[in-house]
Amino acid sequence: MNVNRVTVRVWGDYACFTRPEMKVERVSYPVMTPSAARGILEAIFWEPQIYYLIEAIRIVRKGRWFSFRRNEVISVIGGAQTWIKDPSKVSYIEAGGGAKDGTQRNMLALQDVEYLITGEVRLSELGKSSLTGLSKYLSEIHRRAKGGKCFHRPAWECANSRQILNGLKTHRPLSSIAIQTGEASMTNRV
Template structure:
């Protein structure tokens, strides 16, 4: 039996700002000049992701094959407040049993207010992208190919994307940089931008199998080059994508 040909969906995404942080410049964030495959995948995930009824894990993953840059690459310097810690689940459960044990995390506090000087945030410089706009091309890769499941995934994704529906608000790298999206055919020409990016983050998880919340990170990389506004992305299972041994 021949395998069905995956449908390629094209999304146009845009926002006011974006930051796709280079791993080597994590403290003072500096963005790649273009969206990463993992950030693009998360936008497709936000629209529709099918789960296996038995394992409760994803039945497929979205694989991005091409990104087109539709607006000039422009950087903007931002000073952002980033939290230094977050409340743990165990702490919340303890506070629910005994509200008197609540110890909030303060963004800023003085000695007079809480008895000790503390700062729950830190200011960091960010080199972000201004007014980015991309055209993303992606298709569903099933972990166990089934015609009925593929048809359900593709039909559901097309319907939801066409209606502007999503499970959570898509974002461009950082959650505060919200993204808008539209299902398109892809008519506008990309901008004339050519750049050798070098090693670029492909993803932070093992995409060869269904994932779980308890999975540890597994970083993969590939050599990226924007040619006349187009970034071609190799399949995750190809030799062009470097993975941990």
Template sequence: MTEQTQRGSSFVLEVWGEYGCFTRPELKVERMSYPVITPSAARNIFDAIYLEFDPRTRRPAHRWEISRIEILEPVRYVALMRNEVKEKISVPSVRRWMKDPAQLVPILADATKDEVGTDTKGRTQRQTMALKSPRYRIFGHAVLFEEDGALRQKIERSFERRARRGQCIFQPYLGCREFAAAFELVTGTPAVPVPHDEEVGWMLYDVFDLSRPGANTDAPHISLFRASIRGGVLEVPPYHSAAVRKPGGT
């Protein structure tokens, strides 16, 4: 499929939660959040409300592109110590256990330790520098992979209806799944962004190739852009612009 760049209606969501963590990839061992939500995390919130799939390919018929993020609460950090799992159950393992329950090997939270007392399996403690009470106003619009007027109308009407009602396919979250997010469709007079200026530097744009319909088996396709917050506003460039760096220099 070839992505069409026609732009339809733009939607504005106000999103907030108790905590948020949008991890800088260069500081992955001990999680350190960006000062603002990333475009990929914002896109995921739009996906949670509505995402249309192509019945022929069973892949997304469109994607949500984020154009602007406004910070509505002061940027505040909080240090958290969390237990994180070191393993996850694989699909092949589950299938083997379904055929032969005797092969079941559970993942234990408190597992064996090596000679120096380090957990070899199970869980590990990690420091997280998260955001406290983040609140954002996010602007986004649908980009169809094959432009179709009737399909665009269906996507935009369905999204607006579900967002107004607070409906979602899965619980939106702010970076980490345990940091649940609330949302509402902005229709009235918006609040003024907080006066925050910061040169963020290279910021994660997305982890998928947004130029084509993706699948959950796709390999990572990391894209980055230079983020600059001015007056509490982060302007996000279009994915296909030269401002977004992608693998291969595309």
């Protein structure tokens, strides 16, 4: 058993793990991606001295597909430097009903999902040169996850989503974890 391995249970009302080939009309992958899982672990605790290797994403609740439309703006907001140099060159973006710059976009996302994320915590090159070991970071990760604290709230790649991080646990054998709908495992090579 690897003592540097952590497992965290996460769930949310909505999730969209956007496929890269679908840029305008967002379409989700049917399961959380490894990069999204790593992002959630980094949201709990991030330091430049450590990094996470995702070992498994277990599906506890598969979720249902649902579709909805959102009002979005097409234009990109100009930089602050443009406004500082000449405020008259800045055009304001109108969002909402009747906006000249608005468009409706469809999103195909997941509703009511739950996953178990298992990852290994490793020291980066910066961490290997420091005097503190990995145990300091592991205890901090456990403390923050048990308290529901995080560096920033992960958004599940969907601005309308809510998520809950629930009690991080050290790795347990698969036989003791109830998995209702399936498992997606991957191996990472360094």
